Amino acid sequence: MFDFSTKLSSSTLSNPILTASGCAGSGKELSQFFPLTELGAIVTKSIMLKPRSGRATPRMAETPSGMLNSIGLQGPGIDLFLENDIAWLQEAGVKIIVSIAGETVDDYAALARRVRSLPNVVGLEVNISCPNVENRGMVFSCQPDTARAAIENVRRNVGNDLPIIAKLSPDVTDISLIAREVVSAGADGLALINTVLGMVIDVNTMRPKLAQKTGGLSGPAIRPIAVRAIYQVHAALPKIPIIGMGGVASGKDALELVLAGASAISVGTATFGNPTAVIKVKEELKSLLVERGFEKFSDAVGFAHRAESN
């Protein structure tokens, strides 16, 4: 019997397949296409303290093997989120990783206090890397000191039984440096990678296609960047669990990230093209691992790092 379970620090999940933050609505929408309990956990949209309209449209541009988005963290704010989204997910019996995003380091502390002890919540993703904010200075994860400050503020407010997962941007010179910084600040795990900042110019209007000019690139186009980032960080911090994401649309894609060092896989943009993409990825990944003779999922994590002689 193949053991598909995985551990994210103190939390054990029945399988390693998750949704990606901001790619699964409130969860309810996808539940029409498959039982959410098939997921290792659902990762919520990144929630902020106050309601947020997000950015103006156009918010989206399709690109070769990917897309740009600039949603800008549209959401109902923490109060309504807990009352509606979280209550519904708890009722559905699915494990939840709550993703939080702040405008200031104090926001992260306040948000952490709101979600630290909720039934079914098995992890806290600290999104310090959303590219779709007015001020790029708000991308905490682009600087070691701001990345540290945000995570320290969360750590001070959360007990050891709830894993803190820092979500990082690949738009930095050395991602392992930022990873070391947030782990030393108290992160139990890492989510790699957020979208890559990009731009599309419409050659007919001869202006940027998105209303806010820049957006986050996602989809298979960024998968090699995700594989590289996960590989580098796993090499630097082999004991720290990584939720890998970036263009995963098949079991083969997921396996690549697992071999690089991911202990769980989030499926994001692929869900836009296929509401049941997470189920496809889950089933295909399991078959591929069994075919390759693995008895436990955890044995495959970081397998690409083994010495040449093995």
Next chain:
Amino acid sequence: MSSINPRAVQIEAEVVSNKKVGAYHHMVFSVEGMAASARPGNFVAISVGGESTGLVLRRAFAIYRATDKSLPAGSNGLIELVIAPHGQGSTWLASRQVHEKVNMVGPLGTSFGIPTEPVRALLVGGGYGSAPLFGLAELLKSRGCRVDMVLGASSAGKIYAPLEGKRSVSSMTITTDDGSAGLQGRVSDALPQLIEENESEIIYSCGPMAMLQAIQAIADKYNLLHQASVEESMACGIGVCMTCVVPLRGSDGVVRMSRTCIDGPVMDGSNVIWDSQRRIPEGTWGA
């Protein structure tokens, strides 16, 4: 919380027929039970490009007609679409042959509201935005409504008005920007006279946002209800990506960035804050 159309399912739909009609393709798909649950105004979202494609997003198409009745027992329901092959995805779809299958999710979104009493309805379509109006016309006529239709496009070849679609219509007016068919001008130029002549009580519309906005101004002037099927680019069609939003005033009076795939595509035109591309209207919730 708004919810996804509860009847939406994901299926492999087989192409039953694919015919070129003017600038468009009329395609028929065998869709099992999906046809029975489709209402005028609903749409489907289709994956395009095939196995090794670089096109990662679904394409949304308004349902032209859904047929489930008067078919022999055991046969499948049918959904008909009008495809304008102007991009890579729609061109791929329009070149599918009979017996090929495509992955389809539907029916999605809201549908046109049907009055409980017979009314005098004016249906307005721009380009292939006429597609969902013919099924609507049939339904309205079956409820005893008078249906007048006006269709506009840039030129004659871009008017989609099949013969069988005209059966339910009392009058049909065509406008083209270049005057190559019908009246020269835009649909909005023809509306005031049509409203007055036909004593229209409600407008149903589908087409580009600028056209819908112009219709709303006329609906306001004549104090008419206006149900508009809006158009904003979508990535998923199922409410999870948050890209297809428009500012919409809710029943509580609050304007929210609302998903056109779930709270639309059919919206009460008087509740849409028009002309809001590239800006968030002041006072929008969370702005």
